[in-house]
Amino acid sequence: MSLGGIAIAIGVLVDAGIVMVENVLRHAERYYEERGEYESAIGQITLEAAKLVGRPIFFAMTIIILAFVPVFALTGMEGKMFHPLAFTKTFAMTCSTLIAVTLVPVLCTFLIRGKLHREDANPVMRTLGLVYKPVLRWALQHRVMTLSAAVVVFGSALWLATTIGSEFMPPLDEETALFMPITDPSISLTKATDILRWQDKIIAQDPLVESVVGKIGRAEAPSTPLR
Numbered sequence: 554m555s556l557g558g559i560a561i562a563i564g565v566l567v568d569a570g571i572v573m574v575e576n577v578l579r580h581a582e583r584y585y586e587e588r589g590e591y592e593s594a595i596g597q598i599t600l601e602a603a604k605l606v607g608r609p610i611f612f613a614m615t616i617i618i619l620a621f622v623p624v625f626a627l628t629g630m631e632g633k634m635f636h637p638l639a640f641t642k643t644f645a646m647t648c649s650t651l652i653a654v655t656l657v658p659v660l661c662t663f664l665i666r667g668k669l670h671r672e673d674a675n676p677v678m679r680t681l682g683l684v685y686k687p688v689l690r691w692a693l694q695h696r697v698m699t700l701s702a703a704v705v706v707f708g709s710a711l712w713l714a715t716t717i718g719s720e721f722m723p724p725l726d727e728e729t730a731l732f733m734p735i736t737d738p739s740i741s742l743t744k745a746t747d748i749l750r751w752q753d754k755i756i757a758q759d760p761l762v763e764s765v766v767g768k769i770g771r772a773e774a775p776s777t778p779l780r
Contacts, residue, residue, distance in 0.1 A: 558641030565617055566645060569610045569653030577602040577661045582669050591669075596662050603658040614650040618643055732756070745769050 580602040585591040591598060624639040672678050692699045734752065736745060746769065753765045 555637045555641040558638040559645060561638070562642045562645045562649075565614075566649040569614055569650055570657045572606055572610055573603065573653050573657045574661060576606045577658070577665060578669065581665060582671065585669055592666060595665060599658050599661045599665075602661075603654065607654050610653055611650060614646055618646050742769070 577599050580598045581591045581595065584594060584598055588594075621639045621642055624635050627635055673682070732752070734748075736748065749767045749769055753767045756762055757765045
C-alpha cells in the first residue's frame with residue numbers, strides 16, 4: 554500500500570517543479586527579448602518567477618493533499634489497509650512541494666544557460682496547441698453548454714457515490730487464517746496444551762472452518778515459525 558501511495562502521487566510529484574521551471578524560462582525569454590541576454594541576471598529572474606508561482610504551487614498541492622483526508626478517517630480493516638497509502642502520498646507530496654519552492658529555483662540559476670527556444674518551436678507543443686486551441690475556443694463560445702455538462706458530470710458522480718453502500722471494502726475470502734495467541738512465558742506445557750485444545754475446539758465450531766491445526770512453541774522472532 555505504501556508503494557501504491559507513491560504510484561498514485563508519481564505524476565503529481567513533478568508538477569510543482571515543472572511549473573516553477575516553466576515560469577523561470579518564460580521570464581528568461583522575456584528578459585532576453587528586451588535586453589538581448591539573460592544569463593547575467595538569471596538570479597533576479599528566478600527570484601521574480603519563484604515569487605509569482607510560489608504561492609499558487611503551495612495552495613494547489615495543499616488542495617491535492619487534503620483530498621486524501623477522508624482516507625485518514627477510515628477505521629478497522631479499511632483504516633489499517635489504506636492508512637499507509639495516504640501517509641506515503643502525503644509525505645511524498647509535502648516533500649516535493651518544499652523542493653519545488655526551495656531547491657528547484659536554486660538549480661534553475663545554475664542549469665538554465667545557453668540559447669532559449671520558444672514554445673512554438675517545439676513540434677510536440679505546436680501540435681498540442683493546434684488541438685487545444687479549437688477546443689478552448691469552442692468552450693468559451695458555448696459557456697452555458699460547457700457549464701451544464703460540468704454540472705451533469707458532477708451530479709452523476711454524486712449519484713454514483715450514493716450507490717456505493719456503507720461498506721468501503723468487501724470482505725476478503727482468504728481461505729486460510731493464522732491465529733497467534735500469546736500466553737505467559739512461564740506457563741507449563743500441560744496448561745498450554747489445554748488452552749490450545751480449547752481454542753481449536755471453539756474455532757472448529759464455526760461452520761466456515763474446515764480444519765484447525767495448532768502448535769505450541771516459543772519463536773525467536775515474531776516472523777519465525779514455531780517448532
